[in-house]
Amino acid sequence: MKPINIIGLGYIGLPTALMFAAHGIEIIGTDLNTELVAKLQKNVLTFEEQGLVEVFQKAVAAGIQFQTEYEQTDKYIITVPTPYLKDSKKLDPSYVEQAVKQVLEVCLPGTILVIESTISPGTIDKIVRPLIHKKDLEIGSDIHLVHAPERIIPGNMVHELQYNSRTIGADTSEIGQAVKSWYESFCQGEIVVTDVKTAEMSKVIENTFRDINIAFANELAQMCYKEGMDVYELIQIANRHPRVNILQPGPGVGGHCISVDPWFLVGDYPEIVNIVLAAREVNDSMPTYVFDKMHIIMKEHGIRDYSKVGLYGLTYKENVDDIRESPTLQLLDVFHKYNIENVKIYDPYIQEQYFPGQLHDFQTFLEATELIIVLVAHDEIKEQQNLLQDKIIYDTRHVIHTAKKLYRM
C-alpha cells in the first residue's frame, strides 16, 4: 500500500496526519511553508493542543515524514485554507485549486483525491472536476474525487478526531468505503458515506446552524440589557423546556469556521438566505456592542484614559493559541476606527507582540488596568478570580464571579 500524502499541515492537516501515522498508516505531510516544515522535521510541534505531543511522538516513531514537495503516490488528502472573498462573500477556492493542480502533476493512475478543506456546495463540480478534465484525465478511473469534511474543535482536537462521527462524500460507494477504511484507522465515531455535494453542504450548514443559534443568544443579551434582565437566568429557565437549547451570548464569533462558512451560503444563494445573513450581521455587530457598553461602564466609573482598560484574551476561544477572526481582533478594529490605540491587551497563549498595548504577564496586566473586559474564558482567569477583587470587570463570557464591580453581557 502506498502512503497518503496530506497536503497542508495547519490546524487540521497536522493533527490528522499525526493521527493516521500514529495508527499505522504511512503518511507523508506536505506544506509549502518551509519554516513550518523545518520545525516539524526537527520534531517541534507548530501549535499547542491538548494531547498532541503524545500523538506527535507516536507518529514520529512510526516514521511520518514532512516535506515541501508533493509526493508521487495514489492517495492525497488536501487540507489547505478556504477563506471567503471579502467582496462577493463567496468561497476563495484558490488554495484548493493550487493544491489540486500540484497533485495532478505527480499523482499515479487510479489516485483517490480527498478534499478535507471546507468548501461551499458545488465546489467540486464547478472548480475541481474541470481541472481534471483539463489535464485529459478521466474521473472515476484516473482520479477518484472525495470530499471528507472535518468537524474537530481546537482545544479538543485529538479527542474529537477519535470520537466524532464523520461524513465522506464520493461519486461511488466503493470509493467512499475505501476512504472510510482509511479514517477507521483512528476514528471510532460513525462514518457516513454519501455523495460529494451532500457532504459539501453538510459541513457548511452545520457551522451555519451554530452561527444562527449564537446570534439568537446575542440578540437575547441585547434585549435583556435593555430591559435590565439577566440573560443567563433567562436562558437557563428557557432551556428547562425539553425541546429548547439556547446557546450562550458572547462578544462575537471568531475562528476559521463558524464566522466564515455561512458567508459561502450568503455568496451562493443571495436570493434565498435571509436568516443566515441576519445571523452573520448580528454576530459581527457584537464587538461594537461591547465597545459601546464599555463606554457606559467607563462613564459610570469616571474612567477617561483608555490605557486603563484591559482586554483579556486575544484568541477566538478558550485555552487555544488561534487568534484568527477572533472577537478581540474585531473589537480592536473598532478601537482602531476611533484612533484608540492604547488599550492594554493580554493573552496567556500569545507571546508574539501584535499590538503596542500588549502585555505578556498577567500580574503586569492587572497592575496596569482598572477596567478589564474578559473576552476569552481561558482557565487562567477562571482559576485566579481572587486577583480580580479590586477590578471593575466586564465579563462577556459569564465566567467571573468576583470583582469590585461586575458587568455582564
Ligand SMILES: NC(=O)c1ccc[n+]([C@@H]2O[C@H](COP(=O)([O-])OP(=O)(O)OC[C@H]3O[C@@H](n4cnc5c(N)ncnc54)[C@H](O)[C@@H]3O)[C@@H](O)[C@H]2O)c1
Ligand atoms: N481550524 C479549524 O478549527 C477547522 C475545523 C474544521 C475545518 N477546517 C477547515 O480545514 C481547512 C484547513 O484549515 P486550517 O485551520 O488547518 O488552515 P491553516 O491555515 O491552519 O493551515 C493550512 C496550511 O496549508 C498550507 N498550504 C496552503 N496552500 C498550500 C498548498 N498549495 N500546498 C501545500 N500546503 C499549502 C499553509 O501553509 C498552511 O500551513 C479549511 O478549509 C478550514 O475551513 C478548519
